[in-house]
Amino acid sequence: MLGEDQKDIEISISEIYDRLQHVPMPMPKKEKKPEEFKELHDEVNENRVRKACTEVSGDIDYKRLLVFKTHPVAAALKAFRNDSVIYVDTPLMRAAILSKIQEENEKLLIEKPRGGFDSDKPVKKVVLKIPEIICVADHPKAEEFSKKYNVSKSMAGFMVLKDDVKKSIVIIGKDDAALLSVGRMAERGSLPYLILGFPAGINTQITSKDYLTEIPELPLITMSQTKGGVEAAAACLVELMKIYEEGL
Known part of the structure; x- marks a missing residue:
């Protein structure tokens, strides 16, 4: 025989069980696992x-200090397919690119097989085409904006051409203020296909490069720390051009 206390316990358990049949049990909250993001790199x-x-630099540190963000090689190939304009910060940057293209063409290192039934014939030499390169500092309104806002001519030139920067390649080898300006324009919707940011220095140069690495969806190749320069930027662009030509 059950005592009164035991009966009360059984009744209580039965009542609880009956209630559980009609009231849905709250599901335990599952801890959300952080999503795993795997960025594919070429x-x-x-x-x-x-x-x-x-x-080109003679510095082995360049190999580990180069930063590739948001599939920049694929972005460059897309820009070349669309014959995009290349905007640079200084006449020196433009001259360095043209000099590097000429150097590579003189070497005749790029070869393109004909394939198919012609595969046994000598390979066809492919030279790099000279793209349209515009120095923003040379824009007629750059000097006016430079004086008005007390900024460099390169930064002023990008301000004037902010709507044209979209769907282009931007290369900055020296002017860190211009690089910062382009980054801010990218955040506001003027997003280039690709930015090559290579200003060298120990002060705002580092800040401007670090700033660009934080912008989502911005294809970028840059140098961490203090290194960079126009020659490295030119070598970077020309190598991307070679990759594109070899794939045609």
Whole structure:
């Protein structure tokens, strides 16, 4: 025989059980696992760019200090397919690019197989085409804006051409203020296909490069720390051009 206390316990348990049949039990909250993001890198082509910049600088640190963000090689190839304009910060940057293109064409290192039934014939030499390169500092309104806002002519030129920067390649080898300006324009919707940011220095140069790495969806190749310069930027672009031509 059950005592009164035991009966009360059984009744209580039965009542609780009956209630549980009619009232849905709250599901335990599952802890959300952080999503795993895996950014795909074209390591072969990125290593080619690293090698080109290292060779032109003679500094092995370039290989580890180059930063590739948001599939920049693919972005460059898309820009070349669309015959995009290349905007640079200074006449020196433009001259360095043209000089590097001429140097590579003189070497005749780029070869393109004909394939198919012609595969047994000698390969066809492919030279790099000279793209449209515009120095923003040379824009007629750049000097006016430079004086009005007390900024560099390169930064002023990008301010004037902010709507044209979209769907272009931007290369900055010296002017860190211009690089920062382009980054701010990108945040506000003037997003280029690709930015090559290579100003060298120990002060705002580092800040401007770090700033661009924080902008989402911005394809970028830059140098961490203090290194960079127009020659490295030119070598980077020309190697990307070679990759594109070899793939045609």
